Amino acid sequence: MEDTEELLSAVRVQEISNGQAAVVPDGYDIRNLAVLGEVPPRKAQTVAVLDIETLIDCVKREDEDACDRKSVIYVNDEKVVAVFNHYDSGSAPGWGDDTATMELHKTVEWDNWMGNSGQAMCQKEFVEFIEENFNDIKSPNPADMLTIVSKFDMHRQVVFKSAYRSSDGETKVTYDESNNTKSGEIDLPTEFTIVIPVIQGAEAFTTYAIKVRLKVRLTNEGRLFFTYTLYRPDVPERSAVKDLSERIETALPENRVIRGAIECSTHSTFAN
Template sequence: MSAPETEAGVIAELAVRANGGEVVHGPNGRTFLVSAPGAVVKDITDPHGIVVDPPARIRQSVTLQTVDSLVDYVDRFKTKDTVLFADIRQSSIAALIDYHGPGEAAHVDHKATMILPFSEEWKTWTAIDGKMMDQLTFARFLEENAVDVVAPSGADLLEVCRDLQAKRKVDFRKAVRTNTDNENFEYTDETTATAKSGGVEVPSKFQLKVPVYFGGETVSLFAFLRWNLVETSLQLGVKLHRAEHVRQAVFKQIVTDAGARSERPVLFGTAG
């Protein structure tokens, strides 16, 4: 006999054969044995538990760690309705593989997500953004991260660090902007028998070259010098110039590239 198309069809077939024994094939690959008398019905689809029925639909949520992996995953499973959602606040991209089409319902149970990790360089500089440090701590920070600074030159930066480390016990009096657009911190040294005066010149801005995200291309970013004179002590720090604008621009480019490579539309936002 032909297989009924619905459970109701199966029940109808069972009722017809209530007075005899027969095997009935139902929907979804199910098989029933109907025995008479009494119309005893037994499901004999897989009495030994050998057959494993596949799920009715894909339910899968994966977390990926690189854009390349996300693109590869989307390419493997994408449908005509697959959409990428980019959350610019969280630096995340979510691919909804089985997203619904126009006027078409869908379960949306298949999802691939990645959160772009920040580079160590970006985390290092943003961690001190706007924070003030004593001159020794500031000098050591510049010395340890000089590889990220493209201007001033490495030699000039090293000289600044040495001057700040050497002049820790002097009394700073004021700061004067020089004709080279640097800050000259004038001081008096009274630790010797004869008082001496002088100055420590520090660049008013530093040009950085760092990647925003792990494994990404480097971008230019300026860090402006900030300073305070607390009595005779000097405090120094930097303020990153429009760092959030730089991050958003880099994120947008990454998302645009991911959409182009996977040939799927990109929407900025989140899917509920």
């Protein structure tokens, strides 16, 4: 008992620049007894959500439960983070360790089109690609687009002779059919338009029309290759983050929405 009283008497609280610190004898430390309770003293967690509407609902519920504080939402190119205890109460700072996060992943449609942009494809490969992504094409009519690029049965002996851009803006490709000495010409569009979403879980607010440029190349053997490139894909990428931020601002008019990132403080921040 005397040893315990002597130990307690050796513990003192000392003022430091960041507040107060407890000074204890060598070989001892201080523990928060609240962690030994049946329930934690407060919430401190990171919730991962898969779509923006779920994150908005989480913020509304948390703010309703808190009553005297509002969550703060940070939006950047990589993720959206809602910090429920950014403030303790009113404008007093909180620990910022109770959050909901939505990672911003690109959609399958975006990855499909970006992944093949600039890659040369033979006619068979390009036809298959158009078939797989048929519903993304807005203009020309996707059925017409597919008909044009798959004009020839892959088993027919066709030799493409020349490709040139005509005055009407289309690419004209001339060909010979070796099995019946038939010649002809087909018109290919130099660009087409796709409509695809950019961000998973926010498709309704991040879907855009994108121009796609189409080029053809003939080999010395008379084979036809297609290459498409998305025109300024950085524009819909930037627009997606901006429109996502505006969606949050509209749904949560009383909350601060900040374009940026946050590194929340922890207890160790004030330890020294």
